[in-house]
Amino acid sequence: MTSEHGILIEGFTRRFGRRIAVDDVSLQVPRGSIFGLLGRNGAGKSTTIRALMNLISPSAGRMTLLGLDSVKDALRVRQRVAYVPEEPKYYDWMTVEEILSFNASFYESWDADHAATLVKRLEVPRGRRLRELSLGTRAKVGLTMALGARPELLILDDPTSGLDAVVRQEFLETIIANVQAEGGTVFFSSHLIHEMERVADRVAIMDRGRIVACAPLDRLKAETKKVRAVYPEAPPDRFTLPGLLRVEREPHQAVLTLSGCGPAMMQEVRGTGAEAVEVLDLSLEEIFIETVKGGGSHVRDND
Amino acid sequence: MSATTTSPVRAIAWKEWREQRPVLLMGVLLSALLPLFLAAGSAGVELSDLADVQLVVLACLVSPTFVLATGAATLAGEAGQGTFDFLLTRPVSRRTLWLVKVSMGAAVSLSAVVLSFMVALLLSGLAGGSGFASLSEFDLLEKFDGLVTGMIALILVVVYAATVFFSTFLARPITAAGAGLTASAMILAVTFFFWSRLDLDPGSVVVFLIGHLAGISLVILAASLALFCRPGAVATRRGPIVAGLAILASLALSPVVAVGWLTQLSAEAAQLETASLSPTGGAIAVTASRDLNSPRVLLMRADGSEEGQLTPRLTMNPAFSPDGMWIAYVSRRSWLGLAANDLSLRAVRPDGREDHLIAEGIPPEEYWSPFPIISPDSARVAVVSGGHLIVGSIDGPGVVEVDLDRTPSKGAALLGWTQDSRHVLMQSRGRDGEGALILTFDPDAQTWRTLWESERYFGLSGWYDPPEGYAMIPVVLEKEDVEEWDLFLVSAKDGSEIKIAEGVCRGSVHMPDPGTLAWADCREDDGGAQTSRIRMRDLAIGAERDMAVLAGKIVRLSVSPSMDRAFVSRRLAGKNEGLTSSLVGSGGSATDLPDGWIAIGWPGPSRLLVVSYLEDRIAVVDAMTGTLRPILP
16 A cells, blocks of 8 residues: 555544543654654653554544554554664663564564664674663664664654764664665654754644644744844734744833744734834744744644 | 574564573472472471472472463563563564463473473482382372362463463563462452352363363453553553453352353262151152262152252251151251361251251261251251260250260260150160160250160161151160070160060061051071061050061061051072062062162052162152152162
8 A cells, every 4th residue: 555644643632541642633744754743751742653653542533654554554564664662672681683683583574684784884782682782772773673674664752862962863864874765754753853953854843742833844944933023112912913922022022933924924013013023043942942832833734 | 593584473482482481490490499498397207208298389389480470471571671662563463472472471381380390200209219210100190180180280270361461461570470369369269169159060070170260261361362452551550450350250250150050969960868758758858969079958759750959069868857847957068168077957948948057066977977856746856976966946046965975875876756755865885885775865954864774785776767756665685695686665754675576687677657566587497598577566555467478587677657568678598799679568478679779768558769779769669569660860
């Protein structure tokens, strides 16, 4: 089955007792994209990813990966999708060689030469037991197991958490080099925004179980701006601008964080009585903070 | 293991083996070290005996430990070390994963148990003194018969299944092991409780045990599989625990439904023992059992129809009251339905209502169960057991219990009641173990009286159907230096005796009613041929008459209520095995019946109920035609 979407999530909701961890989330991850899911701790990123891997079942909604249903076709999904969790736990008593061999037994698509190349490139000691390895080296083993299966979709749940900067960079470069070169899709969550900004081409921001922003990274950055509006007297008490995320008032000016920012929006800002308007660019980290602090965004990917 | 050449099943099996193999090592080590521990704490005990003890310890303690360890590690071990996500995101179905893990756990458990037993056997053989040679003579079945071994195996299966079940959703193996042990103990306790209540046919018990415990284990394992296949069930808590407990509770109750039909005993499937005929002769109460451990009372019409189970398992020796309103019986059933250490005396209406306790805590006899005897007025019942006389009111409270060792009647047996229902009659050897003694006991005043005493050896045998009450008590006494017996009648009122006859056949005395005495005189001619003459005496007027003369020696005699028929069991010369049963008419005619039948009583003037001690059957004899018709089974 072919699908234009690497991942398609429709109305996914997950409750734990009375608590709603993820509330009516819908997402489209195009094939071949590197899709970053940003969010604070507890935003619902891991819950969404665990549901994608059928480790938990959805309370409502539907998820497909590569056109396959995450629940009904779970086995076929796992043949084509590799997953690296946030804190991977492996059998500590196994050697690297053993766990690679063990992992290889599950995949028809396992590429032993590719895995060997990765091991060599990442400088993973094959004969050592996993319990003897550093956190970074264990992460490399996990990545080798994921990539050795030549997955069409790679899902990573905050994979570089706890790794030093050098390993993080090596890790991300390896992913990009391996998956994108073959037209694969990468879906990863992270709270390390700089790294996501460096590799992701599409981004979704998740907050308190909801998607509050979702768009290609370039568009998100192009449309989410800070606007400094200068007023002859005090700024208005109330702004009714579409896409307004946050307002910071000062005696003669207001700093507005706006999504969907364009010439029309500038006109609307001027219409509030502003004498001068200055547009300020935002980094992804700033967009994330403003979006989360503002309680929601409306930059939506309608591609 | 080389990459990509192994199937997922083999890969998982390999991993499980690597993780669980320490259990095997533990099994061998424990088996090897146990004798040392045991010997250290058991000075003076033979080493060969210690080896046997070791087997028992292995069976009872160490084997379940292996099973708990592997069962808990199977799934909870994976959750505990946090590796489940890794495994569950590999392209292998949860069902396959579960099956391989649980199978490997079972295989390792079994191997550990077998290996540890083998080591124990080896040590046992060595400890026997002949080294390895003694091993060839070592009989496992001698130490653990098939049933016990099977039972232990089934219990281990239940323990394993329960542990795997809790291991499915508990994250810590130690918690899973504790929960599994508790749950399996509950299952086994409840199951055994129901087994004992359900009175299973012993022939079906083994099949039922296997079916029930294996069934429970399979259902528990299926529940574990179903739970495991549900995403998110692994290492969660509340819901599955409640569900698990509910499942286990319902499983434990399952035998009630499953084997209800097995509980009712029918005469067809029973061995029939003692019987009591109702006063009208219309009904018969029989002790029936599937084996010696499961007697109960069946009640039916005297023709064998309308049969039904009157009392539950572990009850026996029914006795109709003379008014036909009650059936007294003896029970060795505890409130749990299990065999009790003590006996109790109970009574029930013939329709099964008002089953109630008369007396409890009665010490049992070692080899036989006592027979209750009801007074002629049907008000009280007496029984002697374990050196105690118990007299109770048939309809409930008011029990008198006497320790016979502290009375003149030490070692006495119950004879019956006096005709006025005021005294219990007891018979025993004389004061120094010589001679004969008949005593009376007044249950109201709780006083003893020596009614009659003789220096001669007492030859009175117990009655199969004693009269409702004695005015005159027949006794047979042995002549000095001659193996011949004289028949006397002793007055139950004042102990005066009347000599009735000499040379009677011992055991042939019968009182078809309190006013009539029947017996057989035994004679042997010069050629050694024996004959028995059946005689009857009207005790009111003293008139005697002959009924018949038969060849052989009569050992049991039963005369019909109309006094014109008799049923005899006699030993014929030259015939060593079995008694010849015959129906005798007043004209002296005798019709022989098949061997081995003994009279129970006469349901009517022309019908006789007989029981075969050879075939465990009950039959009705038509006294007019001599036809024997088996009615049970």
